[in-house]
Amino acid sequence: MKKFLLFIFFAFLLYLFFAPFSALFKHLLTTEIVPHPFVETFRSSLLHTALRNTFGLGLAVASLSAVFALGLAFLFTRTDFPLKSWWRGAFIMPYTVPPIVGAIAWILLANPNNGFLNVWTGWHLNIYSFIGLVLIETSFLFTYVLLILLKAFEAIDPTMEEASRMSGATTWQTFRHVTLPLLRAPLFNGFLLAFLATTASFGVPALIGTPGGIFLLTTQIYTFQKMGSMSGILKASSLSLILMGLAFIILLLSEGPLRIRQFATISGKTPRPQIAPLGSWKWPLFVIIAIIFGILFVLPLSAIVLAAFAKVQGILTWSNFGFSNFERILFHTDETFRAFVNSLLFAGTAGIFCVLAGFGLAYALKYVFSPRLKGVTSILVSLPYVTPGTVLALALLVGFGPGLFGSWLALNSTGFLIILAYSIKFLNFSYKTLEDGVGQIHPCLDEASRLSGAGTWQTMRYIWWPLLRPSIIASFFLVFMPAMFEVTMTVLLTGPGLETIGAFIFHLQEYGDLGGGGPAVLALLVIIPTGLFNFFLKFISKGKYGL
Incomplete structure (x- = not known):
């Protein structure tokens, strides 16, 4: 009976994964519109321009990200850089903040009309440009x-670098001929991840790229889908298939370069790495890193704070600051409360579903089904995450909008469709976390409990729950946090009364806030709980999860 129920569970998850995309293919292939939307879209100059811009932006962001991250990782792990532990945590902080918050901050700083930097300095900066897109995404x-790269540096056996130095090699020669070859695979994986994240990004290109x-x-898919016509939906579907195919082709091609030349490190206990002295470069590099951190994090955060408290944007006088924007957004804007409630409800429900589904998968693969299915399952739950959010949202609209099973249980313009999108997208986080937790529980504990007369529920309550509690809480928040402020899928799936924080911020910034400062208030209300959630996650998991 248990195997049958788990089989039904697996089949249902497979249906949730593949039914939307098969419906998207079928919808596009069976249309009788002439000329065919796919052919029309493929011939369109808009597609060629969008492809060129997407590739160019992805390569620029991924290249800059790889070079900058490599330099930081080397400074923080292999040199005597001052306060490197603090700087290490500080530079990871942007990971916890939704990129749309950064887009809003830089619009406040460098929009050509009344950006803070332009008003205060007389410069003529224009964030609505390709350089602006590269800066914010990077x-x-x-x-x-x-x-x-930080994890990769820690995994390298330092004795190999020490042997290089004892042979007379300089720090640069050791890095070039020993360390860098060992970092080839993680560096390429990081480059690929940044490239895919850039090509799938929607919020930043919509707010920064579209006005320019x-x-x-992604922005073309959104434009076509919002046309509301059948032709627009079919064109959006065509672009979605192209973007999805692009993502999967890149993933397949990425396997090649890493097989050309691989390196293995064989060692027992890993000693501490030898720290390279920076000498006279120590404090100049410290100043450079501080300036970069100020530009990337402190300056945008300061702009959001100033805009949130400023009654009139761009004026720096004490009389201009107050809580009028907070009062207007929190107490006189109906959508705000509804957006917070919806975000908590949708993200919380998705988090609970992913915890249950992730535990079910991890438990079944260890105790019920063949462990050989673990690799296949890992790929299946990872596919939706690497699929661009706009593509997944459109597939769900076409596949499950009319009904979850054929025409039964229509989900279009309902919160269930948003919850389903979050669950499919972020199940990967929950499954990987709980797979790790379940793998650390020896089967003898389960057997001992049952031999003592405990039933399934008692075993779960007294054995599994105490041991898995940190992993369960961590897996919930790893889904809840990105879902709480998700933008890319939500703006396509949301409808009247279904506003979420991410979508509300996007629409408030996109379609204008007459008071000026509303998006900044909401951005602050995103940053603060995100930081608190991260702290709580680290505390609960004893530093294993969180940043």
């Missing part, structure tokens, strides 16, 4: 590469 996505006439594949 300031967030470099943390993806940094996290990978720079269209990407």
